[in-house]
Amino acid sequence: MFGRGEAALCPSVKIRLLFAALREIFAFLMSRLFLFALVFLSAPLALADDQLAITVQHPWMRAVPDVMDSTAVYMVLVNTGSIPAELVGGNTAIADSVAPMITTKEGEGLKQVFGMQSVDSLKIPAHGTLVLEPNGNHLMVMGLKEHPKEGDQVDFTIKLEPGDHEIHLKIPVSKKPVK
């Protein structure tokens, strides 16, 4: 029955078989899609509390003269996780308070003025970074009780959300950016 025709029909049969196999695989995958979705969607919920994946790079505190009652802390926060995070503040024994600040620019040309504004939080997108740098976003350290000098190290804690997350750091004090 398949005698001589077999050889001639062979390629198209193979293609048909291939398609059939692909359909099978697809149907199988679709039936499992529900399970996959369940696993993937629930992952962030499970990780939210203790899996905030933030690393801190190049932190430094500006060394300021004794007449100043405030200073600034700069760093790069890298979010290696898939959950967006927020920097909400910090604390240190050498000052009264720490607050996230943004730099504001208003007006154009010669009339342009710079200012700073306290914000509730600074966002660190999932798989993104938050850069705190001179002239830009920073953590303002207010009510200095001590004036650490260039080369000193200061214990400094930053607070992140979600999950009341804290990161304890030893931050070098410097007049210039620490790379």
Next chain:
Amino acid sequence: MNVVSSKTAPAPSPSPKRPFFDWRVWTVAIVLLVAVVLSVLLGVKQQAQQGFFGMRMFPLKTAYDFKLNAQNGTEIRLDQLQGKVVLFLFGFTHCANICPTSLTNLADVYQALTPEERKQVQIVFISVDPNRDTSQTLEQYVTSFDPSFLGLTGPKSAIDQTVLAYGGSYEMVAGSTNQPNDYSVNHSAYTYLINPSGKFELLYGNEKLVDVQHMVADIRAVLRERLGSP
């Protein structure tokens, strides 16, 4: 027009006579023309960049002769600094980000000059917050960045006149507590360069000051300008 006429002409004509306005010739010509125009434009742009790093004022005008107070109430006028390149900026000592950044950068610029050049350069910080910044605090503040720096302030009217004369601006912004001394100051963050003849010559946005090499080149060019002028 010529392109159209060349299209109507039989291009792959078997005859050895080639049409004069061949489309290939035109393509090459247009490409060449575009290349020439682009290179000229880029060249012009580069030439403009080879000028000053700061924004140059045109025409140069005599700088407003501010009259403010240094430490112990000593009156300092801009005219007294004539013969020097003066770089000044507005700010206040409670400023934790912009002002220290600018002053640190300017200290680097100043230190990058030769000792001979430094004698001809004066960096001045003008506080727009005389309420909290006494001339003594100011002195301690600015000299912590570089001992040569001059901190000036004065009565509000003198400060306002100075800020206005240089086209700047500032405003007090109340803090979160209702304490009278809890406020911040939004202010112009430019650095103004006055040349040795007392003319306001160059303007720098605060983000430019970090580029020590270009800042130094500008200061040297301004110093040379004076030597070159009759």
